Amino acid sequence: MFTEPKYQVNYFWKWLFKITIIFFILILCFIIAFLLFEKKYQNKIYQGVWIGDYDLSGQTAKQAKQLINQQIDKINQNGIDFIYQNHKTNILPTISSVETGINYKIINFNINQAINKATNFGRDDNFFINLENKIYSWLFQKKITMAIDFNQPEIEKILQENFSNFNQSAQDATITFIQNNLSNNLQLQINKEKLGKIIDYKKGINELINKLSQLKTQPIKLLTKTQYPQIYAEDCLNIEAKVNLILNLAPLTLKYDKQIWIIDKNQLADWLILKINTDKTDSDKVTIGLNQNKIENFLIKKIAIKINQEPLNAKFQLQDNKVVEFQDDQDGKNLNIIATYNNIEQSINNQKTEIELIVEIQKSIINTTNINDFGIKKIIGTGQSSFAGSPTNRCHNIKTGANAVNGLLIKPDEEFSLNKALGKIDKSMGYLPELVIKKNKTTPEYGGGLCQIGTTIFRAAMDSGLPITMRYNHSYRVSYYEPAGTDATIYDPWPDLKFINDTGYYILIQSRIENKKLFFDFWGTDDGRIATRTQPIIYNITKPEPTKIIETMDLPVGQKKCIEHAHNGADAVFDYHVIHPDGKVENKKFYSHYIPWQEVCLLGVVKLNKENIAATSTVQQ
Known part of the structure; x- marks a missing residue:
């Protein structure tokens, strides 16, 4: 039997021992390196x-x-900056008020979310996933994008106001009618279609969001796109016969209750348009239809104003510790524009000349039938703020806004929206305009001062221990809302202030103004919860840049007018605690970042240079 030499066996075990030692040394080195790495970071x-x-x-x-x-x-x-050809306009994330310092954001950076992602990267519950992430970021970099909230309608509106002159919309083939003076008949004419070229605003906004999510600030070059018509003159066959079939129905009668509106032949002819034929039994590509925009505009301007009536919710106040009604509920009426248009179209297709208007009854949300079940017993929270030193229009708007919210009831489990509660903000609701800055142009907007309402209700909701579901701070510090960090800015449709009534009972909002101080009292049922909040900590105070001078031809030559005041930048944070009767504890930190805001002054000049022309052609409303 063959026996392996002894020296070969010893040689094998020696090498195995060395390899094992090296292996454990490597593992030990790896562990030490890993621990040192973890300690460093x-x-x-x-x-x-x-x-x-x-x-x-x-x-x-x-x-x-x-x-x-x-x-x-x-x-x-x-x-x-947005650029198209030689035209440039600038969009600022913040729009501000000249007179009062009121400001609201149309672009908001969710910095806390981004920092949390960066901090928590590589700190998952799974060791191997963490290790993989750390190696990946070390070798290839881990790019985290900034989440952004933005008011797209407002941004698109600014772009359209500045670049709409460059748009050439496509035109479908159309029909017009010429009055024949001899026969007094309407003569049909078909007009040829045209290609269009329009600026692609959505693509520009998408590029804006993409750049800002990476904190890049390069100018955005707007691009155009070809817009093609849908209806071509060459496809308009048998149109005249179809037109005559409809015009012969005139006059039409629109009816509601005892009111009637007569539609004569000329009005009916103005409503006719060419449209794509969807009737499979008709071989023609193009047929005659009704111009929905024109009919809806007619219904709104001529009829709805005589029919529509807003529903009124019952409003309540407290007298002798009892809830009493001070505004009765009333159902409203509303002309259903789309349904009425569809009924007009269907009636004409069926050769009917008498057409019913579609009117809907709108029930009030809050009525007096269940007043005793509201559970309104005591004040569960109060918010207050001072608007001392406010100009006349701002004081007026604050009182108007406070009256709009006063007496409202918040249902159990309802998410309250302040923008929704305030409703329409314009002259018809009693608001006065204030000058608002959009880059270098000033334009009047209604409702300046309503952030005083937002801030005070935010404080009342916290004092009541309610969960806050949406709140944004102002872009820069405003004296009316001190202490910093406890403010809330609003602007329809965004940003908004929202919170949930989780008390299980109704909450009644009562407003009062005493010596230029605004109060909101929340009345309801005290369920025993305890709400507290710490004083805000203010840090990272930064000085603004030097005064910026903007040349303008809107002022006399040499006259200087400062349109924005300087504000220090800062950060603020406070803790909001709610202890429920069942022992449940809810904690939330409210962070606020206020940017340093430089003073901006206009200077009257004889003529603008090219750079200033581009800069000041921003917003004209």
């Missing part, structure tokens, strides 16, 4: 984690937030 962001173009490696959450806030502040102050 304890409470810090791991290597290779970026937000946009900013490397956050080795920074604490506080340091990273300060760095990113600096860039956000620059964007908030300088805005983003």
